[in-house]
Amino acid sequence: MAEENPENQTLMGKLAALLGKSAEYSIAFALLAVCLIVGVAVWLLQPGAPPASNANNQLARPTQTQSSATTGADEQAALGAWKQKLEGGFDQAEKRPSRTEDRKEIQERKQQAEEPPPKPQAKAPTPVAAPDPTPVAAARVVATPAPVVALPKPQPVRTNAAIDWSSCKRPSYPETSIRKNEEGVVIIDVDLASDAHIINTRVSQSSGHERLDATTQRAIEKCRFNPATLDGRPQASTAVVRFTWALQKK
Incomplete structure (x- = not known):
């Protein structure tokens, strides 16, 4: 049996590699197999020349050889054409996307066509206050001064001058006034x-007795006094000292 051409082996390898990729490759491979079977059948069923005589056999051999050569050349040409056609189909099949990708693209296009376009959102109108047709008179505000309330002035705090009996002795009763009962x-x-x-x-004011008046005046002049004040400030003043002379009755 004759060895296969390396080119045919390469072609078969490509067919076997592409066969498992998609259904298109399987169909192409099936068509190629059918073509090969038909070509082999035509070649095998071709009738030969009848053996009439040796001369005829001798004459027929070159014709049969020539026919075989012509048939082989035709088959080689047909196979070359199929080879080029198949290689071109394989290259196009490799460049084209698979049916799965085509289906996905078709579904995406259908979905995009079925989806309604987004409706433009209408902006809410801004409410505008209608002008009041009634004219409003401008009110004139006049500031009225608050009445001034005169606060009562505080009364000054005044203290009177007073004698300090702890600084001196009280006047003693004169003996003469005691005898005379003054x-x-x-x-x-x-x-x-x-x-x-x-x-x-x-x-x-006199006691009615000059002796008692003089004794009282001399005793008071030896005493100290607390000054009079006005709101806490010392002031010049006149102190009034009242002294009573009275005898103890037995």
Whole structure:
């Protein structure tokens, strides 16, 4: 049996490799097999020349050889044409996408065609306040000053000058006045400076006895005084000292 052509082996290898990729390759391979079977059948069924005589056999041999050569050349040409056609078909099949990819693309196009286009969203109109046809008179605001309420002035705090009996002795009853039973009330006015020192003393009311008045005045002049104040500030003033003379009855 004759060895196969390396080109045919390469072709068969391509057929076997592409056979499992898609149904198109399987169909092409089947068509190629059918063509090969038909070519072989035609070649085998071709009738030969009848053996009439040796001469005829001798004459017929070149014709049969020539016919065989012509048939072989035709088969080779047909196979070459099929080979080129199949290789071109394989190249186109490799370049074309598979049916699965075609189906996916068709489905995507159908979905895009079926989907309605997005509706444009209408913007909500901005409400505009209608102008009030009624004219409004501008109100004139006049600021009225608040009435001034005069607050009462605080009364000044005044304290009177007073004698400090702890700084001196009280006047003693004169013995003569005791024997004569002299009694009475003496009022002495004492003029003081702002620092409370004594400026002058005088009897503003007598007890009726000159001896008791003089004794009272001399005793008061030896005493100290607390000055009069106005809102806490020392002031010059006149202190009034009242002294009572009275005998104890047995």
